[in-house]
Amino acid sequence: MGEAARVGDAIGHSHALAGMIGGTIVGGLIAAAGAVAAGALFVAGLAASCVGVGVLLVGASLAVGYLTGELATKARDGIAEAGAGSLTPAGKILTGSPDVRINGKPAAIATVSQVACDQDGxxxxxxxxxxxxxxxxxxxxxxxxxxxxxxxxxxxxxxxxxxxxxxxxxxxxxxxxxxxxxxxxxxxxxxxxxxxxxxxxxxxxxxxxxxxxxxxxxxxxxxxxxxxxxxxxxxxxxxxxxxxxxxxxxxxx
CATH class of the missing domain: 2.60.450 (lipopolysaccharide transport protein A fold)
Structure with missing residues (x-):
């Protein structure tokens, strides 16, 4: 979870969207590779059930599926957090709540605003x-x-x-x-x-x-x-x- 925004905190542009997209792709590839490996072990376990090692191979397939799933999740979250952390400051928050404070600073609030556009349709x-x-x-x-x-x-x-x-x-x-x-x-x-x-x-x-x-x-x-x-x-x-x-x-x- 990101930190709460307060008066004085920096604002700017980051690569958060690119990080989320890249993390999803990498995580998906890892999960897919794990699914293929787990599936192969499961099929091999069924085929080898008559020689006594089938149960071990089926168990190994479950373990591989679980571990690759966890690895995919960590890779996705890590890349997404790296993208969000690449903030290029472009200003700071100037105003905030008059009665809500976070660590001694007024909390940033969003209000309904009106804007004027010179390119109306x-x-x-x-x-x-x-x-x-x-x-x-x-x-x-x-x-x-x-x-x-x-x-x-x-x-x-x-x-x-x-x-x-x-x-x-x-x-x-x-x-x-x-x-x-x-x-x-x-x-x-x-x-x-x-x-x-x-x-x-x-x-x-x-x-x-x-x-x-x-x-x-x-x-x-x-x-x-x-x-x-x-x-x-x-x-x-x-x-x-x-x-x-x-x-x-x-x-x-």
Whole structure:
């Protein structure tokens, strides 16, 4: 177990990770060699059981297996400790606990901190509801998300485009202080659906490439919340209307 961190103790970089990896590999090789040797002795013991030395060989196989296991463990721990001990000091702990002391020094504590990054990325909410993170890319470039199998393209005019392997694409405006609203959806066949929002971010219209249009109407409830109340479908042949009737229940809408 490592020593407890205190105010004034040195911090820095070490080869602890390399030591753990190297120790695991060396220990594994020793354990494997021991398993092979123990297995050979065990088989030989079974074969020689008729001549009276079989029991000794079987016992020897158990002893070899145990000793090589202990040796593998010591080799692994020794290499890992050597890597952790190769600390190159790069500073020291400055602050600690106001009321917990270790050997006369304040104990180091970890607190929740906030950081600022000057290389922020983007977060896209996929149709599945998952949040997908992308790194920031300059205009004219794109980046790929392996988890969602989709690309993020930063167009030359500042707008953004997300598209997947089926070539279905979601189009967004240039970045601002507000979350980007979906402006258009397109596919490989050339179909397109344009979306329009009001100043409150509410969807007001959807217009597809065939000329059909969906119009959304909203009402304000008694407690001041906005709720979708009606959807109108306008086509080249006819117009239809769907209404939503609010239901009464306790609590907020």
């Amino acid at each position: 983007l977060v896209w909410r996929a149709p599945s509801g998952d949040y997908v993170s992308f790194p920031m890319v300059p205009c004219g470039h794109k980046t790929y998300c392996e988890a969602e199998k989709c690309w993020l393209m930063h167009n030359s005019d500042g707008s953004w485009q997300v598209f997947d392997v089926s070539e279905q694409a979601w189009h967004y405006p240039a970045l601002s202080d507000e979350p980007g609203r979906l402006q258009m959806m397109t596919d490989l066949a050339g179909n397109a659906v344009s979306l329009f929002h009001d100043d409150h971010g509410r969807l007001t219209e959807l217009v597809d490439s065939a000329g059909q249009r969906l119009a959304c109407r909203y009402l304000t409830t008694a407690n001041g919340l906005s709720r979708l109340s009606m959807v109108l479908l306008h086509t080249r042949m006819a117009s239809c209307r769907w209404c939503t009737t609010p239901t009464m229940r306790k609590g907020n809408w």
